[in-house]
Amino acid sequence: MDSAVTARAAESIELAALLHRCGRADQEAFAELYDRTCARVFGLVLRVLHDPGYAEETTQEVYLQIWRMASSFDPAKGSAVTWLMTLAHRRAVDRVRAEQAHTQREVAYGIRVLGNEFDEVTEEVERRLDQQAVLAGLATLTETQREAISLAYYGGRTYAEVATYLDVGLPTVKSRIRDGLTRLKKSLGVT
Numbered sequence: 010m011d012s013a014v015t016a017r018a019a020e021s022i023e024l025a026a027l028l029h030r031c032g033r034a035d036q037e038a039f040a041e042l043y044d045r046t047c048a049r050v051f052g053l054v055l056r057v058l059h060d061p062g063y064a065e066e067t068t069q070e071v072y073l074q075i076w077r078m079a080s081s082f083d084p085a086k087g088s089a090v091t092w093l094m095t096l097a098h099r100r101a102v103d104r105v106r107a108e109q110a111h112t113q114r115e116v117a118y119g120i121r122v123l124g125n126e127f128d129e130v131t132e133e134v135e136r137r138l139d140q141q142a143v144l145a146g147l148a149t150l151t152e153t154q155r156e157a158i159s160l161a162y163y164g165g166r167t168y169a170e171v172a173t174y175l176d177v178g179l180p181t182v183k184s185r186i187r188d189g190l191t192r193l194k195k196s197l198g199v200t
Contacts, residue, residue: 024089032080050097057101067104071097146196154189157182
């Protein structure tokens with residue numbers, strides 16, 4: 010255990026020295042720093058982004074940031090690895106936020122552009138057809154299943170409230186609803 014701690018401490022000192030040299034624009038030090046840390050940085054970024062392509066781009070951005078900010082590293086505030094991983098994590102989170110904002114802008118634009126093409130008549134017809142299919146499916150259930158499902162899903166009651174209302178046990182209500190929903194799914198062709 011002591012050898013692992015000693016190795017980590019030595020690595021931290023070596024990486025801090027490399028960062029100090031990078032801060033003075035030492036390209037060889039930067040290349041060595043990259044070789045020794047890129048797998049860890051990329052791994053962290055990939056865990057945040059879940060996309061290898063974005064992770065590669067973001068890792069490249071992280072190392073550009075490291076090159077530019079190496080002179081600001083202060084070993085008194087933390088280890089070199091912690092500083093590198095903090096930069097990587099922040100950059101990855103920024104990438105996630107940027108992608109989310111981009112998606113939201115695209116959705117908002119799509120709603121503005123395509124919103125005028127919304128066909129209320131078609132939507133109403135589809136809604137009524139769905140409603141008729143559900144009503145026909147409910148008709149295939151037993152009276153007890155239909156009543157339990159109606160109270161829970163249309164009446165907004167909890168299973169316990171349905172059990173109290175119907176004056177039956179909670180397991181009976183759960184069984185009726187489960188069996189009824191299974192039967193309803195089959196009648197609607199839902200898998």
